[in-house]
Amino acid sequence: MQTTPSPARPGTLWRHARLATLDGPEPWGWVEDGALLTEGGHIAWVGRDADVGTALASRPAPQAEHDLQGALMTPGLIDAHTHLVYGGDRAAEFELRLQGATYEQIARAGGGIRSTVAATRAASDESLFAAAARRARVLMAEGVTTLEVKSGYGLDATHEARCLAVARRLGRELPLTVRTTSLGAHALPPEYAGRADDYIDAVCAWLPAQQAAGLVDAVDVFCDTIGFTPAQTRRVFDAARALGLPVKLHAEQLSDQGGAALAASYRALSCDHLEHLSEAGVAAMAASGTVAMLLPGAYYFLRETRLPPVAALRAAGVPMAIATDHNPGSSPALSLLLMLSMACTLFRLTPEEAFRGVTEHAARALGLADRGRLAAGQRADLAVWDAQHPRELAYVFGHNPCRTVVQAGVARAAGPAPWQPA
């Protein structure tokens, strides 16, 4: 985690903004003519522009003031499920799938995740970092201020730790919070063929060293027919629990393994994918307060036809989050805004549900209570948009209206990300 910015950081007053605070009972936490004051990297005050005078009377004068002239301001976006660190790409596999091969067939034939593992192991730390940083900058240009990054393409102690260290370095060198997730149990590496239980022993054995090195914030497993069984998942979760690490699960993506209920019994932060989630899984997640992480990019790119049970999740009051699931095989997406559009169009979320899914509920899926809303005391992670209302962000696709990003109180211009060759 990054450290809290110095309280000496000057205050900034943002005036005449349309605010989607996502705080309070109003739809969107809407403030039509709003203002927001940051101090020391946090939000000091937020309210109606008409009340700025009263609010400032008891505070030091802000050192900078910006008139947004009615532009939209929202919390910074949070992409809470990515596999951003890997070598190579899988564009050729995409062509194979277009010729009729399925994702599962390619995985079973030793392609898929395992081909990315070979490319990742062969890549230098520097090239892994450069490629991941380029991807992160593209996401950041659309207002992303917090990013989760999973390991899972190293699949041995050395390379898993290396990928987690690259993720940590992203958080140190870019204006971005990075949360890391250890996903050693992503696929069975070739050297363990036929010995999945032995591999799970190894995954459990790495965790203490990863934690001691400060490399891991949470633990994840791919529980599916081409991943690991519920019993194996349980063993990894027990190892995480022994270290006090929170868990999350790739659950019910390609089949119903009862993974969501299992994860809920460990009070998982989130269950992710969920196209094959059962009623019992929904009820278990509601009871444990686990976030449903919906990943429309993977649904789209694999041309799935079975929808996650959004109406049942909504009825049960399960908070829904949306993420890119950026990875080279099932979701090479680098636009969280496009995921908003897809969540509405493909999954039938309302624009407000989708937007809370990349802010408030995404924060919750990472166990972060200090962001995702515009409220006093929250981190000053903000995005300013060339838009009048946040529903426009879910409506337009293929365009980036992000004008300014503020991370821990420090503003920078957003907009198109430079994509330099490696």
Ligand code: DI6
């Ligand atoms: N589910 C996914 O969609 C990704 N990982 C997972 O467990 C796919 C990763 C890949 O194909 O490289």
Ligand code: FE
């Ligand atoms: Fe994933």
